[in-house]
Amino acid sequence: MIRKTLIAVAALSAFLALSRMSDAQAAAAEANYKFYCAQCHGLEGKGDGPNATKSQPVSPRNHTNTVEMSKLSDQDIINVIKGGGAATSKSTMMPPFGKTLTDAEVAALKDYLRKLCKCKGN
Numbered sequence: 001m002i003r004k005t006l007i008a009v010a011a012l013s014a015f016l017a018l019s020r021m022s023d024a025q026a027a028a029a030e031a032n033y034k035f036y037c038a039q040c041h042g043l044e045g046k047g048d049g050p051n052a053t054k055s056q057p058v059s060p061r062n063h064t065n066t067v068e069m070s071k072l073s074d075q076d077i078i079n080v081i082k083g084g085g086a087a088t089s090k091s092t093m094m095p096p097f098g099k100t101l102t103d104a105e106v107a108a109l110k111d112y113l114r115k116l117c118k119c120k121g122n
């Protein structure tokens with residue numbers, strides 16, 4: 001009985017540690033988004049940041065657009081964040097972040113974008 005309880009407690013604390021870790025990752029992704037992406041994509045991801053002016057040839061992607069964002073696979077999102085528009089035949093207005101952000105940070109940003117669009121990749 002005591003043993004079973006101990007195992008349950010151990011499992012529960014492992015679970016709590018894991019979920020706390022992903023909370024921390026999500027918070028870091030949001031902070032990174034606000035720092036690196038919001039200037040163009042907007043604080044809420046609507047593609048309306050201060051650098052998104054009408055004089056620019058392309059608008060930054062609206063990350064809350066479910067239809068548009070559903071067209072991108074998870075790998076597409078990761079590629080465009082790491083390599084920028086140039087690497088994915090999109091506008092070079094979208095800068096590459098492969099040297100600025102770690103793979104883990106890019107993956108967490110991808111998850112953050114999926115939350116903004118409330119969508120999955122194809």
Ligand code: HEC
Pocket residue numbers: 032033036037038039040041051058059060061072076077080081085088089090091092093094095097109113
């Ligand atoms: C200097 C402005 C700028 C910044 C900063 C920027 N973007 Fe972009 N982003 C763009 C533009 C412009 C496009 C649209 C490119 C196109 O449609 O040709 C775009 C497109 C995208 C797309 C869609 C690509 C596609 O294939 O449709 C994703 C995803 C994206 N950006 C993510 C990010 C993330 C994440 C960050 C921060 C790490 C970021 N962007 C920072 C300007 C920017």
